[in-house]
Amino acid sequence: MISKSVKQSAWFFVIPVVFLVAFNALIPLMTVVNYAFQETFGDNVFFWEGLTWFEQVLNSDRFHDAFLRQIMFTSIILLIEVPLGIAIALSMPRKGPWVSVCLVLMALPLLIPWNVVGAMWNIFALPDIGLLGYSLNAIGIDYNFTQQPISAWITTILMDVWHWTSLVVLLAYAGLTAIPEAYYQAAKIDGASKWAVFKWIQLPKMKRVLTIAILLRFMDSFMIYTELIVLTGGGPGNSTTLLSIDLVKLALGQFDLGPAAAMSLVYFFVVLLICWVFYTLMMKNEQQ
Amino acid sequence: MSVELKNVSKIVDGMTHIHPTSLSLEDQDFNVLLGATLSGKTTLLRLMAGLERPSSGEVWFSGQDVTHVSVQKRNIAMVYQEFINYPNFSVFNNIASPLKVAGKKQDQIRRQVGEIAELLKLSEFLDRDVASLSGGQQQRIALARALVKHASLVLLDEPLANLDYKLREQLREELPKLFAASGSTVVYATSEPEEALMLGGHVATLHEGRVVQYGKTTDIYRRPENLECARIFSHPPINMAKIVKSNDLISIPGIAGWQCPESFRGRPDREYVIGVRPHHLSLTNMENSDRHVAVSGTVQLAEISGSSSLIHMRIDGNDWISESGGIHAYSMGENINVYMNLDGCLYFDQDGTAIH
Structure with a gap:
């Protein structure tokens, strides 16, 4: 030694x-x-x-409802943003002057401060003065996101899709451009259809970046706060009160520090656990 | 299937990739496209494949114009420098993919894949995932895919460039045999003269988008039509020097002189160019020394490559390289004599055309 x-x-x-x-x-x-x-x-x-506060939080209907709403919200936006993001990435040009134009346009929503996104969509969707809200009502669709839970949900999801699909697009696009041209040629020689090329070449080759995209979108959407509090404030009623909004209401609205702290920890461990399970499954899949 | 390029050219964005080129490849031949990077090898392959349309000229397969026939209908196979396989498929499914696209029956697919896998020593890996195999094995899968298809034309674009030395040597030996048995016409692009020699068959030397010369590999190696071709087909680079003919004597002024060869007699007395391949400069004086001429120079660098030594020398303003077997140590600046084999000398006119 x-x-x-x-x-x-x-x-x-x-x-x-x-x-x-x-x-x-x-x-x-x-x-x-x-x-x-x-x-x-x-x-x-x-x-x-x-463990009093933990028992109280975990047994409360209020937490259950917020949790369910959260799961529903995250599932919906993942189901929309991931396929949509891949579709947009596939239709973007691979070379030429339009590449940078597309990339900048795509990156724009990501550059806007989150509360501005919320404010923009709030004004955009207002039924009396907003372009979206007014137009919808003008063509006879009864839409008022400040009063109807369904309208509020649709607006929230639209906002999130608008704000965050770009992230999936950029990641998927990076994955696509990393595929050597020879793969496409080989597929062409084999006579593979566009769908076959997507399924057997592009999708497998994008797997890694898509894993990261899904993980990031899961975490961010599970913790969404800023845009939502500006857009709906969790309403109407409690219909768009997702976990983070509920937590703030509990901690700062009611000043129930104990239950709020317990909820924070539960919240944190749920995110951690789901991410871990998700990541392990994806990586296990990778190795096989 | 015979392949014919008739005055084919390719211009992309004002840049000429291929100057009008005509080339005619016999059915079932093994052909090598030899040239440096960017000499147009890949473009020629892609034109033959139909992945690109020529800017002018026509491509003919077996006496039929296929210039506007799509890639899928040309019945070709292509293997690339990168190991291109379906990432998610097992080895079996990868090899079977062209057969599946062609709509062959299950048991036939199994039999054909089995045979090819046997041939390429992949049988034990058939159930494995492609990504879990080594580079050599991955390239074997790509080759198997090309073979199983029984394509009339197989195009190989530097398929061995990304493999390690040993595997490359091994596959170089196997490839011509494999394809000879398959009955396909093969076009193989490479930048290595040694590889072209080992593969045999026919060779087309390429330089800056032009075919310099096409013919049997050994003929082209021994009797290049011009200096360009000799330069392409020599590694290490061919040694060159100005020579002067006067009467029946030829000399590298101030260095060496010798009797004029038969083919040279009767030509006007003036300057010519000589090309000597590095292995025709030996460090030891051979027995039949009347066919050797001593040339002296100063050593610039002595390097060992494999089991031979490369001596870089300066000989009166020319940088020459001698390649000889064995390990020889020289120090920089040392004066040495090398013996030039007169039978290996290639003579060229001042414009570069060979004098045979």
Whole structure:
């Protein structure tokens, strides 16, 4: 064995990272943990509550409803954005001057601040003055997203599709352009149809980037807050109150810090768990 | 199937990729397109395949004009430098894919794939996923796909370039045999003169979008029509020098002189060009020394390539390379004598045409 001299000075170099991680992740998270297991009435006085808040949150209809709405929202936007994104990526030019034009146009929605997206769609969809809302009513469709849950849902989904499909497009496009030209030639020589080329060459070759696209869209949509709070504020009633909006209502609206902290942790672990399961399944598939 | 290019040219965005070219390939021949990168090998292959339409001229297969026949209907197969296989298919399904497209019956597909897999030593991998195999095996699958199709024309675009040395050597030997048995006409593009020699058959040397010369590989190697062809078909690069003929003597001024060869007699006395392949410059004086002329120069670099040595020398203003078997060590600046084999000398006129 070669004995190494132990240099304690090495610790010195780790300190910045320790501080950084501590202040931006560990301490805030521990504060939440702190609130989740205790009751406080201010003045830094805490009473131990154990799992009470967790039981309360997990057994409440309110949480169940918000959770179901969340699952439904995420499923719908994934089912729309992923196929739509792939379709748009497939129809974009592969070379020539239009490539950059398309890419910039596609990237535009991603560059707009989230609350501006919410405000834009709010105004756009207002039944009395918004272009969309007014036009729909003018042609005889009864549409009012501030009063009808269905209209509110459709508007929310439209907004998310408008805002985020670009991300799927850009990722899918990157995957497509990485396929060597020779694959297409070989397929052409084999006499493969367009559908066959898509199914047997393009889709398998895009698998990795699509995995990432789905993961990102899942996480972001599961945590959607800013656009939604500006657009519908969770209404009408509770119809578009997804998990994050519900959480804010609980924590800041009612100032129920204990249950809110417990819910935050549950929320966090749900996202983590689904991502992990999803990723493991995709990667397992990859290896076979 | 015989292949004929009739004055075919290809111009893309004002750039000439192929100058008007005519080339006629016999049925079931093994043909090599030899040329440097961007000399137009791939474009020629693509024109034959029908992946590109010629800007002018016609492509004929077995006496029929196929210029405007689509790729699918030409019954061709193509293998690329990259290992192109269906990523999600098993090895079996990959090899079977052309047969499935052709609508063959299940048991026939199984039999044919089995035979080809046997031939290419892929039998034990038939159930495996393509991605899990090595590069050599992946390229074998691509070759198997080309073979199983019984295409009338098989186009190979530097298929061995991405393989490691050993596999390349091995496949180089196997390929002509495989395709000879298949009855397909083969066109094989490569940038390596050695590869062209090993593969045999016919060769077309290409330079900047033109076919310089076409013929039997050995003929072209021994008797290139011009300097360009000799240059393309030599690796390491062919050595060149100006020579002067006066009466019956030929000399590299100030270096060496020798008797004028038969073919040279009667030509006017003036400057010509000589080309000597590196392996015709030996480091040791041969026994039949009347056919060898000593040339002296200074060593610039001595490198070892495989089991032979490459000595780069400066000989009165010309950079020459000698290639000889064995490992020889020389130091820079050393003066050495090399012995030029007069029977290996190629003579050219000043405009580059060969004098045989």
